[in-house]
Amino acid sequence: MTINDLNTILPLVVLAGWSVVVLLADLWIPKDRKGWTAALSAVGLVVVLGLTLARGGTVQKAFFGTVLVDGFALYLDIIFLVGGLAGIALAYDYLKRMELERGEYYPLLLIAISGMMLMTYANDLIIVFLALELLSLPLYIMAGFARFNLQSEEAALKYFLLGSFASGLVLYGVALLFGASGHTDLPGLVNTMRAGTGNQALFLFGAALLLVGFSFKTGIVPFHMWMPDVYQGAPSPATAFMSVGAKAAGFAALMRVFVTVFPSLSDDLTPILWALAAITMVVGNVLAISQKNIKRLLAYSSIAQSGYLLMAFVPYANAEVSSDSIAAMLFYLLAYTLTTFGAWAVIIQMEQQERRGLEVADYAGLGKRHPWLGLAMTIFMLSFTGVPLTLGFWGKFYLFSTAVEGGFVGLALIGLLTSVVSAFYYLRVVVVMYMQPGDPPVKQNRWVNLTALLAAAVVVGLAFIPGSVLDLALQAVLQLQ
Amino acid sequence: MLADWTYIGIFILVALFVPAIAITFAAILSPRVPGTLKQSAYECGMESVGKSWIQYKSQYYIFALVFLVFDVEIVFLYPFAIAYNQLTLFAVLEVILFLLILVAGLVYIWRKGELEWA
Numbered sequence: 001m002t003i004n005d006l007n008t009i010l011p012l013v014v015l016a017g018w019s020v021v022v023l024l025a026d027l028w029i030p031k032d033r034k035g036w037t038a039a040l041s042a043v044g045l046v047v048v049l050g051l052t053l054a055r056g057g058t059v060q061k062a063f064f065g066t067v068l069v070d071g072f073a074l075y076l077d078i079i080f081l082v083g084g085l086a087g088i089a090l091a092y093d094y095l096k097r098m099e100l101e102r103g104e105y106y107p108l109l110l111i112a113i114s115g116m117m118l119m120t121y122a123n124d125l126i127i128v129f130l131a132l133e134l135l136s137l138p139l140y141i142m143a144g145f146a147r148f149n150l151q152s153e154e155a156a157l158k159y160f161l162l163g164s165f166a167s168g169l170v171l172y173g174v175a176l177l178f179g180a181s182g183h184t185d186l187p188g189l190v191n192t193m194r195a196g197t198g199n200q201a202l203f204l205f206g207a208a209l210l211l212v213g214f215s216f217k218t219g220i221v222p223f224h225m226w227m228p229d230v231y232q233g234a235p236s237p238a239t240a241f242m243s244v245g246a247k248a249a250g251f252a253a254l255m256r257v258f259v260t261v262f263p264s265l266s267d268d269l270t271p272i273l274w275a276l277a278a279i280t281m282v283v284g285n286v287l288a289i290s291q292k293n294i295k296r297l298l299a300y301s302s303i304a305q306s307g308y309l310l311m312a313f314v315p316y317a318n319a320e321v322s323s324d325s326i327a328a329m330l331f332y333l334l335a336y337t338l339t340t341f342g343a344w345a346v347i348i349q350m351e352q353q354e355r356r357g358l359e360v361a362d363y364a365g366l367g368k369r370h371p372w373l374g375l376a377m378t379i380f381m382l383s384f385t386g387v388p389l390t391l392g393f394w395g396k397f398y399l400f401s402t403a404v405e406g407g408f409v410g411l412a413l414i415g416l417l418t419s420v421v422s423a424f425y426y427l428r429v430v431v432v433m434y435m436q437p438g439d440p441p442v443k444q445n446r447w448v449n450l451t452a453l454l455a456a457a458v459v460v461g462l463a464f465i466p467g468s469v470l471d472l473a474l475q476a477v478l479q480l481q
Numbered sequence: 482m483l484a485d486w487t488y489i490g491i492f493i494l495v496a497l498f499v500p501a502i503a504i505t506f507a508a509i510l511s512p513r514v515p516g517t518l519k520q521s522a523y524e525c526g527m528e529s530v531g532k533s534w535i536q537y538k539s540q541y542y543i544f545a546l547v548f549l550v551f552d553v554e555i556v557f558l559y560p561f562a563i564a565y566n567q568l569t570l571f572a573v574l575e576v577i578l579f580l581l582i583l584v585a586g587l588v589y590i591w592r593k594g595e596l597e598w599a
Contacts, residue, residue, distance in 0.1 A: 002571070020585050027592040 008062035008069055011051040011077070012117050018044035019110035026103030034101050038092045041106035042085060045113070049081040057475065061123070065185060068123035075330055075476035076120040076252050079337050083244050084113045086341040086451050091237035093445035094348050100146050100235060108138040109241065116249040120256075125174040125184040128253050132170060132217070135249050136163050139242045143234040151355070155233025162226045166216030173209030176202050189261045207262050207269065211254075218250035220310055221280040224303045231299035236351055239295065240344030243302050244337045251309055251333065255326060259316050266317030273314045274411055280307030281418040288425050294347055294360050297425060298340075301384060304422060305336055311399055311415060315406025323477045325406060328398035330473035331466075335383065335391035335459070342455030343380040345448050346373055350440060357440065360429055364438030367430075373442065373449075374433050376456040381426040383459050386419050391459045394466035543595050550586045 006013055022044065026037045057071030087109055095101045115135025122128040140163060144156025178184050180202035181192035192198045215223040231239045262269060284304030291297040312329035315321045350357045350366070367374030383392030396419060403412040462469055561568075561576050590596060 020582065024585055024588060027589065 005062040005067075008060045009067060009121060011048045011055065012114055012121070014051060015044065015048045015110060015117065016114045018048070019107045019114065022110065023104065023107040026107065029103060031101075034096075034103050035092065037103040037106050038088050041110055042088050044110060045081055045084045045088070049078070049085075052077050052081065065187065066124035066127050067121045069121055071476040071478070072255070073117075073120040075473065076248060076333075077117050079248060079334060080113050080116045080120075080245060083241065083248075083337055083341065084109060086345075086455075087237060087241035087245075089447040089451045090240055090341070090345055090348055091235075093443070093448055094235065094237050094351070095145075097443060098146065098235065098353070102145075105142065105145060108142055112138040112142070112241075112245060116245055116252075119249045120252050122253070122256055123186050125177065125186070125189075125257070128257065129167070129171055129174060131249070132167060132253065135246065136167065136217070139163075139238075139246055142238040142242065143230055145238055146235050149233075149355075151233035152235065153233075155230040158226050159230045159234075162216060166213045166223075168213075169209050169216070170213030173206045173213060176206035176209065180206060186257065186260055193261060193264050203262075204265055204268055207258075207265055208272075210257060211269070211272070214250045214254050215276065218247050218254075218309075219303050219306050220276055221283040221303065221307070224280070224284070224306075227303055228296050228299040231302070232293060232295045236295070236344060236348045239299075240341055240348075243298070243344075244340050247302070247306065247309075248333055248337065251329070254313060255329075258313060259322060259326060263317040263319075270314060270317065273310065273316075274408065277307050277310040277314060278411060278414050280304065280310060281415055282307075285418040285422045285425075288422065291425070292360055293358055294350075294363070294429070295358055297360065297429075298343060298347070301422070301426070302340070304418065305384075307418075308332060308396065308399055308415060309336070311403055311408075311411060314403065314408055314411060318406050321402055321406040323474070325399070325402035327470060327473040327477045328395070328402045330476060331470050332395035332399055334462075334469065334473075335395040338455045338459050338462075339380045339383040339390075339392055342376060342452050342459065343384070345452035345455065346377045346380070349373065349442050349444060349448055349452075352441060352443070360432055361436075362438075362440055363429060363432045364436035364440065365433070366438075366440050366442075367434035369439055370442055372453065376452045377433060378430050379456045379459055381430050385423045385426045387423075389460065389463055391463050391466070394463060394470075398466075398470065543590075547590055547595065550583050550590070554580065554583050 018041075022037060022040050025040060026034075029036045052074065055069070055074075057074040059068070059070045061068050088106060091105055091109075095105060112135050115131050115133070115138070118127065118134060119131035122131055140156055140160040143159045144152055146152035147156075174184065177189060179199070181189055181198040183189050183192060193203070212223065216226075219227045231243065234242070258269075281304055284300050284302075284307055288297055288300035288304065291300060309329055309332060312325040312332070315325050347358070350362065356362075363377075366377070379390060383390035386392045386396035396415070400412040400415055403409075403415070557576070557579065565573075
């Protein structure tokens with residue numbers, strides 16, 4: 001290790017170091033001033049965001065090639081860091097209101113983000129695993145943050161058990177790949193694959209295990225069982241953060257590993273990916289229809305979104321289409337991030353003590369009593385559905401069109417049909433908000449409000465310039481060797 | 482290659498044989514004076530009080546966590562101490578950084594009051 005190596009991953013070093021500093025500083029911050037911890041964490045995130053942007057997307061390797069920084073990492077890091085800021089904005093008032101306020105929440109959030117950033121840098125399977133654990137462990141704790149609440153405890157335990165099981169599968173996959181090729185570094189694995197040396201059966205088995213492990217993390221059917229319970233039980237800001245962060249990091253790992261290393265296994269893997277994407281879209285959307293609790297509804301919606309995102313991987317072996325489809329996926333990930341944080345910002349303002357205010361029926365009258373919040377929620381629901389004039393529409397448009405380009409018309413059709421199905425439950429929220437009488441109690445907070453309105457503005461605003469966002473995503477992908 | 486394994490095989494045979502001889506000789510030569518204390522199962526330490534199937538407070542995990550701080554420290558300090566002569570300044574700084582991170586953990590526990598015996 002040299003100074004140069006550290007300099008390459010400077011944003012990550014600063015973030016990890018800062019999380020320890022905040023953790024210690026929090027010890028001397030009095031109980032009623034935890035806003036300071038939140039502010040310190042937010043300042044750290046802003047500084048790291050600045051460092052990340054200043055470094056730009058030039059390709060740099062460090063630590064003997066195990067770490068790779070490029071445009072792809074830059075794109076995702078911006079999503080993670082902005083997501084972290086949104087996570088803090090959503091958490092501060094909520095934690096105080098629900099009497100969960102403990103300073104550890106914010107350092108844990110920073111550590112989770114360090115793990116996510118490390119995941120985007122990973123150029124070695126060991127680093128992938130390390131990053132996976134670094135981002136998962138804080139999320140387990142955050143899921144159980146309302147520890148006097150049984151549901152929250154259950155969520156944390158479920159998430160921990162299934163999450164560690166998934167980590168075990170990933171590790172076993174890594175071991176098999178190492179056994180097949182003698183390499184854990186991605187370039188080494190790529191070379192072995194190209195040369196055709198190495199045990200093909202082991203390769204396939206290892207790749208399948210990695211796929212299963214990451215499917216657990218990203219919530220792809222049939223590995224999604226934990227998601228509704230965990231999303232419902234965890235404190236809402238933690239749910240919002242993990243539904244974006246953990247998912248994006250899981251897909252980042254899939255992109256880094258699958259697209260670069262396994263193209264020659266596509267004969268076997270493409271049908272599997274096709275089937276997984278199709279089932280995930282169908283199951284997620286159909287099960288969401290019968291949900292009455294908004295947190296569960298968004299959990300199933302999040303499963304369905306995983307299906308759409310996975311769709312981009314299906315043509316991954318086709319070099320002409322794959323960069324387009326991965327760029328479409330990065331684009332969709334941005335739309336998903338903004339929409340999810342926005343929707344959760346509204347949910348957090350609606351949630352009352354003891355988990356009241358979480359039924360869809362509780363949203364009656366929101367549109368008339370609080371027109372801005374109602375409008376924002378409407379925009380998010382439309383964006384999830386994929387209605388034009390929102391970012392979600394362009395996301396789905398690019399995803400489906402690249403799927404057709406890659407020759408998977410059937411999959412695009414399933415995506416289209418399930419989107420129509422999803423309109424039913426997304427629009428029901430809108431209908432309840434505007435057409436049913438009621439006066440929901442709303443706990444307004446300026447930071448949460450700001451998150452909701454800013455997200456709504458960006459979701460609509462960027463929908464007018466989708467081309468330039470897609471260009472950014474394409475640039476990020478082109479450097480993904 | 483195979484010859485090496487023969488040595489190991491011989492070694493195993495001898496290893497099995499030696500205690501067998503010792504036990505046989507002892508059985509033939511020793512006088513037999515049985516007693517309750519002699520015939521009880523050999524255990525070291527104190528006799529246990531009460532049953533062992535009791536519930537422990539799960540809060541004891543905190544002690545395990547505190548122990549981990551020192552445990553990890555020792556595990557890394559030994560190889561560090563041995564290789565100290567050949568290390569560069571950068572490596573020494575790295576170890577100091579590592580220790581500082583562990584100390585941060587200790588400070589955290591201390592400040593949270595987990596070191597109080599209560």
